[in-house]
Amino acid sequence: MFGRSRADRTEGHSAMTMTRGDDPARGAASTAADPPGSTRASAGTAGTAGTTGTGTEPGAAASPVRERRSHVPADGSAAAAAVEQARKDMLHEVRSRKRTRIGADALMEALINQGTDVLWSYPGGVILPIYDILGDYPEIRHVLVRHEQGGAHAADGYARASGKVGVCMGTSGPGATNLVTGIATAQLDSVPMVAITGNVPNALIGKDAFQEIDITGITLPMTKHNYLVRSADEIPHVVAEAFYLASHGRPGPVHIDITKDALQQETTAEHPSLEEVVAGLPGFRPTLEGHPRQLKLAAGEIAHAKRPLILAGHGVLIADAMDELRTFAEKTQIPVAWTLLGIGAIDEEHPLAYGYMGMHGWKHVNRAIQSADLLVAIGMRFDDRVTGSVRTYAPYARIIHADIDPAEIGKNVAVEVPIVGDARHVLEGLTRLTHEVEPGTRKEYLYQLADWRAESEGSSWHGSGAWKEGVLSADFVVERIGELTNHTATYVADVGQNQMWLARYTTFRRPNSHISSGGLGTMGYSVPAAMGAALGNRDVETWAITGDGGFQMTSQELMTLAADHIPVKIALLDNHKLGMIRQWQEIIYAGNYHSSHLPGPDFVKLAEAYGIPAFKATRTDEVDTVIRAAQGIDGPVLIWFEIAEEQNVFPMMPAGKGLSDLIETWGAPEE
């Protein structure tokens, strides 16, 4: 079945690729595109590669032509078949024709050079030149999203799950503005992403043409860098530069806006080497190594500290510094607390893993911060959700702050020892310079922290066992999802109560297993981001944990999940409320519940209308059954958990208050 469809595709492509190969300009440029050591065959040889792809012909192995990489999972699974079918459908009407290398070709070649295998996109007038040639590039799996915002979040989720750069695309005007929320989400969470938009032809720029908007003006403050490309010759260099910027130093989104005529022009522009890209960016030289003097100062602080605490952030995960963090913590016997995006920086079962900090963090963690005499902050940025009122934050602590972005240091909190560098190099340096601490040395301190932890976990809503009384509570649901997936899945949160429940009550044991819109707090993030995460890491289950509010913001992507057979398991925690809004209204706005009640549809029927199997659970004893049933389904599936309507996330730090002002009890009125 699989071999058959693959052969079909080869036939379907041969006519086109041969005519392309006839074009000398194209052949030359494609060859030049290959970076040294690349295993990728040039685009001009696709026809041949397709044939050798079966691997059975004699002489195939001896052929100098290497196989063209394909995005199709070679496992004969239902997912592979679905992708193949989608491709065949897409190419059904495509006529083979002789053509030359245009800007759109240069763009696709450049994406392939950068290792892009999935493109999240939605067509439109000015990017039709790209859609016209997209079928010629089987290396790239095009996923037709149902809204550009979904595409941007999917590229974001893909990037976070895979560590690679996510790529999304939309047309000019509304297509581009629809991407904006997703780009901003990636910016605030330092996610490597390249967002591509088309724009009206050069001659129409500035004329308020149909679907024209100054999108580079709009994305300027929310991207690491952006480009307006007006000529096809610029495309190879700009794309290479964009990927380099997105993924080096502190990652972030880069936006490329390309005029329609630039996509259509013929070009022979060659793809630059990495050296050429770096040489073209004299203003971009991220510092990776911490300064030896600063590291020495930090080691001195650590040696003297009696109550030190490590604050691990997203930077630890981005720098892939989990081993270095664990080694450093073990050597110095310093417990580790983490931010929302720092979840997974250390295995939560590790003896020195202390917990999640901040506004809805664990009380014991915030208490430890407030009593610490030294904070070792690595790759985190003292966000207001972490510190609360800065004036009362960690009043006894001296602070060592390491971050790759110098602008983060001293921005929110004044620190004693700033270190500019990436988490891995800094932690390595600190481990080298600090002395081994015997586990017994901090006995009193660690025992106290353990006591606080036992007390805090025991007194929380979760620890109180209230769920045992039959009310289906969200913390129980997310805990069971963690258990039944053996803590190995990718869990993608939405925003609000569901996000906090997931962060608090699911035990995360693997780096990058937790994906959440932390900085921007984008409702509607979960389902599309999980869609991306599922293709970013195909080896594990992907769960979208969402509330009924966020789910209804982007539920159109259910169709993308169904059509492209993307195996996302959606756990919809439905309390018929905008739960976090309702909680704030209850506690801070004297119970004035305006607009936080949120009626929704029958979510089982909704999912089934898209062809997605769905289950519903309303009682505690049904939870395991439906989770297991969902795990048994190959492909997307939705579980509708109708949970207690008025469950709050406690403790909670009211905005503007400090970490010592946590509200811990159910319904405690403020003021």
Add this chain to the structure above:
Amino acid sequence: MSSDPSPNGHSPHPAHATTPPPARSLPGSGEARRHILVVLVLDRPGVLNRVASLMRARNFNIDSLAVSRTDKDHISRMTLTLHGDDVAVEQAAKQLYRLVDVLKVQDVTEDRVVEHELALVKVRATDANRAEVIKIVELYKGSIVDISAESVIVEAHGTEAEIDALVALLRSYGIKELVRTGATVMLRGAGSIEEALKP
């Protein structure tokens, strides 16, 4: 065993603390003063917009901004003055560094510099008081570059403070129009801000 006291001078015995410790100071809450930043940027489309947009978004108020080419054909130079405490201005500089097109940011507030700004002032001046105006302008080493029956255009250059002083004096005659370039500065001596950059 004693340990380092906290920056607030308190010993860390939080479990037994009875009085709350003094508040942690906020970055940027110190005394504001005028700073001069020299910013070298790649001469690319939109770079001025990036700098201006960043300063606006990060809540910094630019007092003056002068932009021009340098002798290196791909590099432009901005001189930017703003008010803020030292920490806040350092933060502004670090944010500027995040822009890919920014090559170098230097705060020259504490350095020995030549500071010059050019101003053109159209002042109401008739036969009755023209001589007076000219005298004031001469005192400030300015010059009259245009004369009409009812006004003169004064050209003046000097530091921001010197021009402020001249303008204050001219104000009593009636200023019809005023344009200033904003401060431009250069370090005194042989050292060059552009030195570290590749040609």
